[in-house]
Amino acid sequence: MAKENSYQEFLKADFNKLFEGMNLGDGQRHFLRSRWLDQVLWMEGKAILSRDRHYLLRITTIVGGVILPALVSLNITTTQPFNDRVKNVIIWSTFGLSQVVAISAAIEEFFHYGERWRHYRRTVESLKTQGWQFSQLTGPYRNYTTHEQAFYVFAGHVEDIIQRDVEIYATQVVQEKKEEQQSQENYILMQNTKITNMEEKKEEK
Numbered sequence: 498m499a500k501e502n503s504y505q506e507f508l509k510a511d512f513n514k515l516f517e518g519m520n521l522g523d524g525q526r527h528f529l530r531s532r533w534l535d536q537v538l539w540m541e542g543k544a545i546l547s548r549d550r551h552y553l554l555r556i557t558t559i560v561g562g563v564i565l566p567a568l569v570s571l572n573i574t575t576t577q578p579f580n581d582r583v584k585n586v587i588i589w590s591t592f593g594l595s596q597v598v599a600i601s602a603a604i605e606e607f608f609h610y611g612e613r614w615r616h617y618r619r620t621v622e623s624l625k626t627q628g629w630q631f632s633q634l635t636g637p638y639r640n641y642t643t644h645e646q647a648f649y650v651f652a653g654h655v656e657d658i659i660q661r662d663v664e665i666y667a668t669q670v671v672q673e674k675k676e677e678q679q680s681q682e683n684y685i686l687m688q689n690t691k692i693t694n695m696e697e698k699k700e701e702k
Contacts, residue, residue, distance in 0.1 A: 504545075505538050512537070515632050519644040533655050537624050540662075544617035551610035554601045561598035565591065620662045627654050 516529050568591040605611070630636035631644065631651040641647035 505541060521644055525648050528652060536659060537621055540617045540621040544614055544621055547610045547614035547617060551614050554605040557601040558598055561594050565594055623658050
């Protein structure tokens with residue numbers, strides 16, 4: 498968390514210093530700080546958070562998945578008095594680890610932290626690219642001689658990126674809700690099938 502905050506503070510200070518060298522009006526500077534820079538810092542934080550959670554859950558699932566078969570395959574064959582206790586420890590360790598692996602995989606599947614990380618990273622890098630190109634008057638701003646002339650094109654590009662980000666996020670939320678609803682419907686159908694089979698077996702008896 499400290500590293501994340503320090504990096505964001507570095508970005509904030511670095512870009513603010515960059516803004517000071519631009520010949521812009523107060524309203525334009527306000528847009529740079531409250532719209533562009535605010536979005537860059539927010540998405541940078543979200544990208545880092547999603548990445549860290551994705552790595553934590555994936556590493557937990559992978560390492561746990563490697564250890565589980567070894568625990569399952571362990572066979573205590575000696576006749577020492579403490580072997581029952583060792584067996585109990587292994588059994589409960591296997592059960593506990595299997596639950597941790599299952600929960601980690603389920604959380605990652607539900608929240609899609611890997612996809613969120615890549616999504617936020619793409620968006621924030623697009624915003625940064627626009628900011629650097631605008632500051633240097635390169636790329637789509639190379640035909641302008643001052644930052645003030647290029648500002649409205651820059652503002653339009655920033656708003657396009659943010660709007661595209663919102664649309665993609667909204668689409669993902671809708672898709673996730675559909676998948677969740679489908680999962681619930683499948684679960685209900687499975688439970689109803691079990692109940693029906695049980696009733697049929699009772700009638701046969």
